[in-house]
Amino acid sequence: MPYLPVPETNDEPLSSVLRTLKMKEREPGSYEGTNLNQVSGRVYGGQVFAQAVVAAHATVADEYLGRQIHSITAAFLRPGKLDVPTQLDVEEVLDGRSFSTRRVHASQNGKTILTARASFQEVQDGMEHETPMPDAPAPESLPSSADYFANMDNPVGRIMNSTNATDLRHVDGPIWVKPASARTDRTLIWFRLRNPMPEASQFMHRALLAYSTDQFMLEPVLRRHGLFWMSPNLSLATLDHSIWWHRDVNMSNWILAELTSPSAQGGRGLSLARFFQDGKHVATMSQEGMVRSRSAAA
Secondary structure, three states, X not given: OOEOOOOOOOOOOHHXXXXXXXXXEEEOOEEEEOOOOOOOOEOOHHHHHHHHHHHHHHOOOHHHOOOEEEEEEEEEOOOOEOOOOEEEXXXXXXEOOOEEEEEXXXXXXXXXXXXXXXXXXXXXXXXXXXXXXXXXOOHHHOOOHHHHHHOOOOHHHHHHHHHOOEEEEEXXXXXXXXXXXXXXXXXXXXXXXXXXXXXOOHHHHHHHHHHHHOOOXXXXXXHHOOOOOOOOOEEEEEEEEEEEEOOOOOOOOOEEEEEXXXXXXXXXXXXXXXXXXXXXXXXXXXXXXXXXXXXXXX
């Protein structure tokens, strides 16, 4: 079976991430991908989310290749198993005058783990405005998540250091192993790929934005309730995730994420995020997740 054209690099851990996106083409519109090792023992949602972006793009015919993905909405239905290949089947819903729409179904052993709807648009002129970028200290002045996990001498640190291709810099300090000093529903995080992206099209950068962001979108929910990622008795799972890309993004350069959580109820928390690069508002996201903890306060 042929493989989808995806750029390659020898630099880890980015090399392994790109290999998961270099999926086999089983037949037109049907692809098979591998999975990255994870501390959780289940498929990382950002991985299959990024695979959905790549699979949807692969079905856009040559006559529409000028169309760029501008939005995707996904529902995460079941946890994926690391040792089972993920199959992605794409339905060509629409190729209109300006937009193309695709539905993606990701499954393992015949059971759906993710469904998504992706939309592509021709490059067109139109009205413009954007939200100004918030002030934040330079990312170089903040501690690196890559250094943090490299210095963590336990299985969690070793797996995170070897598999996570994204470097995170928290403006208000990370909440990996302890809660934030103050409860707030707003946080700022700088991030970029740990290894420079090889020469690649814009849609690949957008796919890797999807890959990177699933790991921290629920953070403002945790901060609001005095929780942290390794809190005892904490259960987390992404339920749905939407991305709107507004402008081109470069995953090799620093991006600032401004995250808030307007609501949490019934064991679910909602996060909203705006992403900025070089002063431009490049993307907006929303994510709702299951957030359950016996120690959480109202």
